[in-house]
Amino acid sequence: MTKRLLQILLGVSIGLVALQATSPYHITQAACPGDPWCKAYAVADVTDASNYTAIQGWIEYATPTIRDGGFSAEALWIGDWDQDYIEIGWRKTNDGKRRMYWGYVDSGGGWHGPYWLGNNTRGHAYQIEHKQSDNKWHVYIDGVDRGSATLGVSQGTMSAGGEVTDFVAFEHNAMGVSGLLNLSYMRNHTGYWSWNGWSGTRINYSYLLTRISNNAFQNSGYNP
Amino acid sequence: MEKLKGFFAVFGAALVVLTVGIVLKTQELQAKLPSGGRPVPVWITQPEQAAVHDLKGTLDIKAALITPKEILLFYAMQPRDNFKVTEFLVSGEEKQSRTLIAATQSLGDLAGFDVGVIRGPWTDQPGQAITLLITLSGDKGDGTSQQVRITPLRQLAPDPGKRTLQFLQFRNALSPIEAKLGFLGGDKEIAALELSSSEQDSSSVYLRIDSQANVTQITEAEYQALVAPIGNTVEGSSTSATPAPLEGK
Numbered sequence: 001m002t003k004r005l006l007q008i009l010l011g012v013s014i015g016l017v018a019l020q021a022t023s024p025y026h027i028t029q030a031a032c033p034g035d036p037w038c039k040a041y042a043v044a045d046v047t048d049a050s051n052y053t054a055i056q057g058w059i060e061y062a063t064p065t066i067r068d069g070g071f072s073a074e075a076l077w078i079g080d081w082d083q084d085y086i087e088i089g090w091r092k093t094n095d096g097k098r099r100m101y102w103g104y105v106d107s108g109g110g111w112h113g114p115y116w117l118g119n120n121t122r123g124h125a126y127q128i129e130h131k132q133s134d135n136k137w138h139v140y141i142d143g144v145d146r147g148s149a150t151l152g153v154s155q156g157t158m159s160a161g162g163e164v165t166d167f168v169a170f171e172h173n174a175m176g177v178s179g180l181l182n183l184s185y186m187r188n189h190t191g192y193w194s195w196n197g198w199s200g201t202r203i204n205y206s207y208l209l210t211r212i213s214n215n216a217f218q219n220s221g222y223n224p
Numbered sequence: 225m226e227k228l229k230g231f232f233a234v235f236g237a238a239l240v241v242l243t244v245g246i247v248l249k250t251q252e253l254q255a256k257l258p259s260g261g262r263p264v265p266v267w268i269t270q271p272e273q274a275a276v277h278d279l280k281g282t283l284d285i286k287a288a289l290i291t292p293k294e295i296l297l298f299y300a301m302q303p304r305d306n307f308k309v310t311e312f313l314v315s316g317e318e319k320q321s322r323t324l325i326a327a328t329q330s331l332g333d334l335a336g337f338d339v340g341v342i343r344g345p346w347t348d349q350p351g352q353a354i355t356l357l358i359t360l361s362g363d364k365g366d367g368t369s370q371q372v373r374i375t376p377l378r379q380l381a382p383d384p385g386k387r388t389l390q391f392l393q394f395r396n397a398l399s400p401i402e403a404k405l406g407f408l409g410g411d412k413e414i415a416a417l418e419l420s421s422s423e424q425d426s427s428s429v430y431l432r433i434d435s436q437a438n439v440t441q442i443t444e445a446e447y448q449a450l451v452a453p454i455g456n457t458v459e460g461s462s463t464s465a466t467p468a469p470l471e472g473k
């Protein structure tokens with residue numbers, strides 16, 4: 001009996017060692033020290049001014065493969081960098097759900113969301129606009145107001161593109177293939193204007209951002 | 225038989241622990257899934273410090289490609305002999321500055337401008353800046369040459385690793401040359417660029433940058449093949465998000 005217990009104890013020990021060596025949590029920490037919520041991106045930034053008050057664009061639907069238990073998304077962002085920003089887009093999660101969402105980070109850096117906005121099965125027009133009437137940022141899908149939030153800023157810089165979780169250094173989630181088209185902006189609450197190019201482009205690993213025109217690009221990588 | 229039972233006891237216990245552990249860890253991971261996360265740029269431009277203009281000519285930084293190890297600055301210069309980029313300075317807040325001889329590669333003429341690329345290495349050090357030391361032709365009257373500095377880039381955030389590539393464009397520049405990104409990312413080639421002039425009837429210079437950051441001039445046909453979107457993405461195929469007009473037109 002004692003011998004059997006020792007054998008089981010040995011087995012448990014081996015199991016724990018194997019778990020430590022192979023669990024996704026361990027790999028995450030190893031790949032991204034200090035940041036357990038690693039992400040990878042392929043985004044376009046418009047930072048030549050910081051008085052943008054709205055962003056709008058058509059984001060194509062896609063079915064990227066999730067390989068690390070996280071998600072793959074395409075989104076629009078506006079506001080500051082680390083806090084006081086708001087985002088909208090679609091996200092495919094590890095459970096196979098493909099949903100539209102929005103969320104924001106408040107002045108203290110706290111995340112609110114994701115607020116799911118229904119299943120995503122086709123392209124949609126996504127939009128974030130600050131309204132002077134109530135001093136809130138409103139999110140729209142196909143022109144319909146779907147929510148709002150108060151941030152510490154009423155204008156900011158803009159970004160658009162792909163975002164994926166990056167938990168496992170050697171198993172990247174797919175991104176897209178998705179077009180972000182007809183991108184436009186509003187400055188100082190006055191009229192929508194088409195993007196005339198963008199000031200910065202960033203990608204991680206072998207994700208890809210391909211320029212289509214001055215107001216459109218396509219994201220892809222590790223597809224399907 | 226007893227040895228076999230013992231083996232199964234050890235193996236079974238290990239398997240149960242491993243399976244249960246992975247399930248629990250995965251659930252924990254998914255429960256904590258991050259939701260927000262606007263990516264902060266690693267490098268930002270300083271467009272007001274990206275050009276030199278004197279009575280004899282102009283030197284203008286048009287774009288920067290930042291790879292994990294190198295910074296490539298694409299320039300337009302007129303006339304060619306008026307400026308010589310002599311040093312590439314990496315000046316940090318914590319470490320001492322490093323001065324390197326600038327490696328310059330001419331990529332040809334475009335609308336009367338010499339276009340090319342200046343390159344130098346970098347290491348992660350938020351707050352550091354990239355400065356070019358430029359020597360102007362002629363002397364100051366005392367036998368020495370006049371030198372000016374431009375500081376077109378500053379590192380804003382730590383390098384997250386992850387083989388980050390960044391392409392930055394400089395606007396409000398002095399020359400009519402524009403650097404357009406075709407694509408950024410991938411494996412074999414990491415970027416394709418088009419340098420063109422806003423003046424009419426001028427040609428473009430098409431560039432391919434490989435994974436070693438080598439810059440090669442290519443034909444327009446080769447460029448178009450590289451930058452073709454995948455699949456069905458076609459601009460104008462959307463049914464909403466109506467295209468907005470261009471500001472100022």
